[in-house]
Amino acid sequence: MNRFAWLLDRLAYEPRRNGKLALIADYLRTTPDPDRGYALAAMTGGLVFQNAKPGLIRALIAERTDPVLFALSYDYVGDLSETVALMWPAANANPSPSWGGAGVGGERPGERSSGGAPPTSLSSPQGGGEAPLSVSVASGHNRAPLTLPDVVAGLQKSGKTEMPRLIASWLDALDETGRWALLKLITGSLRIGVSARLAKTAAASLGGIAPDEVEQVWHGLEPPYTALFAWLEGSGARPEATDPAPFRPVMLSHAIEDGDFDKLDAGEFAAEWKWDGIRVQAVAGTRPDGSRVVRLYSRTGEEIGGAFPDLTEALTQDGALDGELLVMRDGVVQSFNTLQQRLNRKQVTPKMLAEFPAHIRAYDLLAEGDDDLRAHPYTERRDRLEAFLGRLDSARFDLSPCIPFASWEELTEARADPASAGAGADAEAVEGCMLKRLDSPYLPGRPKGYWYKWKRDARLVDCVLMYAQRGHGKRSSFYSDYTFGVWRVGEEGADELVPVGKAYFGFTDEELIEIDRYVRKNTLNRFGPVREVTHTASSGLVFEVAFEGLQRSTRHKSGIAMRFPRISRIRWDKPPGEADRIEALEALLPAGG
Amino acid sequence: MKPSDLLTPTPAGLYCPPADIYIDPVRPVARALITHGHSDHARAGHGAVLATRETLAIMALRYGEAFTSSQQAAAPGETVRIGAVDVRFVPAGHVLGSAQVVVEHKGLRIVVSGDYKRERDPTCAPFEPITCDVFITEATFGLPVFRHPPAHAETAKLLDSVRLFPERTHIVGAYSLGKAQRLMALIREAGYERPIYIHGAVExxxxxxxxxxxxxxxxxxxEPGERKAEGRKAFAGEIVIxxxxxxxxxxxxxxxxxxTAFASGWMRxxxxxxxxxxxxxLIISDHADWDDLQATIREVGAGxxxxxxxxxxALAHWCGTVGLKGTPLHLVGYGDEGEAEPDAKPAEEASA
Known part of the structure; x- marks a missing residue:
């Protein structure tokens, strides 16, 4: 547990991506199985503990601290795990009639021993795995030889009634960093700036292979990934991708810019409507024993199938579809707002299934049966997709049609009036066009030159929430004024967010409550009534902001002022790293304006 | 006499009407008592200043000899009578020269502790608890999440890192009055003998x-030239404050x-x-942590x-839970230097 805690602690303080990669790779290289596998599982979201949830942590700390002081502390620190780790009373402190720590009868000020102190988190870890909590400075707290596999096993196997006591005993035995790491493990959101992808990239580096190769075998693996490490280190065979329905990293597009059309040949591209839904991957496969597996993934590979039984039941053919999740009523695509009412639900009622029937409008086929189609050109995949959907013959799935066009001028006209260019009654749900090179393979990430998105003129831009300010009147207790930014290349060459506007309407009261909760949970800093909210490439909240126009401005850091910005959608599903860049806005500036 | 007749919060700072003096005023006043040299407590432009000899010297270093029209050094523990009020400076353990001000009048004793800490500090005299009726305390780290580990353990963390990365320079941010020097002393106590390098603002x-x-x-x-080209290599493995x-x-x-390292209680x-x-x-603080705030409050016996x-x-709430009357004064203007604000910029840095 110590080594794992040490790793998380170092990662939390390491700002550089390469630094994080090096730390994780070094840990994986020097830590034995099964410890390293569980650490990898923790970083990739692969550990779920049925009976250990954040609510239990809150209950444990509530028994031990004054509620007012806990609330003030939580509000100050802004992170449940860290607040509890810091406030957890020392197990060997004298029982004190007061809340929170040693009274006068305890240690004398100025003479505290090192025994009650957290150890040095930066002292280097001992080689060769989980040495029984060993760090040089403190010996008082970390006395239990608690290993990561022990902890994982305990969290997985213990029942509801014994869990609180087990966790409390661990928290008593660990130092602050250990407590923090344990609580992060339990609450499931590490928030240390490490994505699943980054952790897999670090694992891949052990074998000197591309991260996508790890992705390909990933979904057949279970923690602690012993076979994976054996393969990476050359002592074992490549693990069979035994998962018959794995996630395949999605292919993303670039925003098209005005000048691009001069360089692109209309004859080399196909065009499709860009649907205003949620990008998903629907995958079905059959195990050797004949049983079928159907999964629905978000664009980042998160499994969301549980909330969409209507879709998973309907996917009766084996294959991997890339498409847009929509709500369809009477054959017509409904607005994004309607779709949102089906999203983020853990359980769906029959009523909801009937009122918000889910649908996938497919635009790509990544695999058919056991056949990986991703290296094949777009046109061929498209033909196979059409045939696949024909065989599937389900009203839940249809083909995203192509827009016929012979020149960019024709496409421009079609885009200006989707209703009469083939989208018909669904035109309301069109948010622009997608351009796809006819010969493009399906490549993970955002490769250059293959796919372009050409959003409709409604002037929408995906921004990242940076600051939130308390509102007034009926919103006085809510953070309701939002400052948001887009990405640009900073002075150091690294990407940074630059604020481009501020908006305080466009969302419902229910959404406001959700955003407010998000702001409070993800506060980095407070400046009077203003809170700075987490905004990194991997963690933060994306708003789709609608606006009427742009002007150059010397008063704003970004050099741009937005006219009438409002929140048009809250993109809970979108990673901040995929929000728009300043170039996308600059391209919209009136020439010479 | 009511405590508020002896000391009362005003926009300029704590005011003592029977002596016509201010303690750590944030605006220029005729007569000021200064607890310590940090710029949010010690400001230039008062008519007369009474402070410890060290604090007066620090003010002169920072603001020039003309920082006040007249000055008087207070000897630690010695009572000075101002008007009808007895005033005494007692060590606060915060930085060199830092003092609490004990104000006594008609049997009522109030201790203005200024900024203080209880942990050992090799660079200044330790805090002396004085029994009193009213104890005026700071609460920079007045939340139960703030428990400072022993400073020598944090210093060991720095030296471990220096050993681990002998090719890298360790840049340690530390407030230029007090923290920087305490850190140097701690590093020496840990047995580190190489030269310690400093930024000009700390000199x-x-x-x-x-x-x-x-x-x-x-x-x-x-030196400015040293950081260029060939000079750079010389700093590999060194500590720079x-x-x-x-x-x-x-x-x-x-x-x-x-x-990049930073020595501050905020690092918790x-x-x-x-x-x-x-x-x-590096969690090294010159302020009392949560436990020490409580312990000190209990020790001085004030109601x-x-x-x-x-x-x-938070601290006032805790006072209530143990039967004490805790009152936030909401004094404005403190926390502009040192740890009282995480993003503080000491005055002299502007020119450094």
């Missing part, structure tokens, strides 16, 4: 500490592959460290606790 105060007889070992200022604002400056990036909270891009947080700045609500 004057460090020299003063040395003249006052505090052993800091060999301290070298980083600079004001907090310099750790994110271009200044620090000129060193070879620097490890991860988000704070990450915001500043600190890789090696009434006035809280000047910091997390006043």
């Amino acid at each position: 004057k105060i460090t020299e003063f500490y040395r003249v006052e007889g505090i052993p800091l070992g060999e301290i070298r200022k980083v 600079c004001p907090p604002s310099a750790i994110q400056d271009l200044w620090s990036r000129r060193f070879p592959d620097p490890v 909270v991860r988000a704070r460290a990450r915001q500043k891009g600190v890789e090696l947080p 009434e606790i006035w809280i000047t700045h910091g997390e006043a609500e």
Whole structure:
């Protein structure tokens, strides 16, 4: 547990991506199985503990601290795990009639021993795995030889009634960093700036292979990934991708810019409507024993199938579809707002299934049966997709049609009036066009030159929430004024967010409550009534902001002022790293304006 | 007499009507008592200043000899009568020269503790608890999440890192009055004998500490030319102490592959460290932590606790749970230097 805690602690303080990669790779290289596998599982979201949830942590700390002081502390620190780790009373402190720590009868000020102190988190870890909590400075707290596999096993196997006591005993035995790491493990959101992808990239580096190769075998693996490490280190065979329905990293597009059309040949591209839904991957496969597996993934590979039984039941053919999740009523695509009412639900009622029937409008086929189609050109995949959907013959799935066009001028006209260019009654749900090179393979990430998105003129831009300010009147207790930014290349060459506007309407009261909760949970800093909210490439909240126009401005850091910005959608599903860049806005500036 | 007749919060600071004096006023006044040299407590432009000899010297170093029209040194523990009020300066353990001010009149005793800490500090006299009726305390770290680990353990963390990365320069942000010198002394106590390098903004105060007889070992200022080209390599494996604002400056990036450290009680909270891009947080504070605030309040035996700045609500709430009357004073203007504000910029850095 110590080594794992040490790793998380170092990662939390390491700002550089390469630094994080090096730390994780070094840990994986020097830590034995099964410890390293569980650490990898923790970083990739692969550990779920049925009976250990954040609510239990809150209950444990509530028994031990004054509620007012806990609330003030939580509000100050802004992170449940860290607040509890810091406030957890020392197990060997004298029982004190007061809340929170040693009274006068305890240690004398100025003479505290090192025994009650957290150890040095930066002292280097001992080689060769989980040495029984060993760090040089403190010996008082970390006395239990608690290993990561022990902890994982305990969290997985213990029942509801014994869990609180087990966790409390661990928290008593660990130092602050250990407590923090344990609580992060339990609450499931590490928030240390490490994505699943980054952790897999670090694992891949052990074998000197591309991260996508790890992705390909990933979904057949279970923690602690012993076979994976054996393969990476050359002592074992490549693990069979035994998962018959794995996630395949999605292919993303670039925003098209005005000048691009001069360089692109209309004859080399196909065009499709860009649907205003949620990008998903629907995958079905059959195990050797004949049983079928159907999964629905978000664009980042998160499994969301549980909330969409209507879709998973309907996917009766084996294959991997890339498409847009929509709500369809009477054959017509409904607005994004309607779709949102089906999203983020853990359980769906029959009523909801009937009122918000889910649908996938497919635009790509990544695999058919056991056949990986991703290296094949777009046109061929498209033909196979059409045939696949024909065989599937389900009203839940249809083909995203192509827009016929012979020149960019024709496409421009079609885009200006989707209703009469083939989208018909669904035109309301069109948010622009997608351009796809006819010969493009399906490549993970955002490769250059293959796919372009050409959003409709409604002037929408995906921004990242940076600051939130308390509102007034009926919103006085809510953070309701939002400052948001887009990405640009900073002075150091690294990407940074630059604020481009501020908006305080466009969302419902229910959404406001959700955003407010998000702001409070993800506060980095407070400046009077203003809170700075987490905004990194991997963690933060994306708003789709609608606006009427742009002007150059010397008063704003970004050099741009937005006219009438409002929140048009809250993109809970979108990673901040995929929000728009300043170039996308600059391209919209009136020439010479 | 009511305590508020003896001392009362005003926009200029704590005012004592029967003596017509202010304590740590934030605006120019005729007569001021100054607890210590940090710029939010010690400001220039008062008519007359009464403070410890060290605090007067620090003010003169920072603001020039003309920082006040007249000055008087207070000897520690010695009572001075001002009007009908007895005033005494007692060590506060915060930085060199720091003192609590004990104000006594008609049998009522109020202690203005200024900023203070209880942990051992090799560079200044330790805090002396004085029994009183009203104890006026800060609450910079007045939340139960703030429990400072022993400073020597944090110092070991720094030296471990220096051993681990002998090719990198360790840039340590530390407030230029007090923290920087305490850190030097701690590093020496840990047995580190190499020269410690400093930013120009830390030089004057460090020299003063040395003249006052505090052993800091060999301290070298980083000369502007040294950081260029061939000079850079010389800093591999060395420790450089600079004001907090310099750790994110271009200044620090000129060193070879620097490890960014920051010595502050704020480093207890991860988000704070990450915001500043600190890789090696050192939880070393010159303020009392949560446990020491409580222990001190109990020790001085006061029934009434006035809280000047910091997390006043939380500490006042705790006072209530143990039967004491805790009152936040909401004094404005404190926490502009040192740890009272995480993003503080000491006055002299502007010119450094």
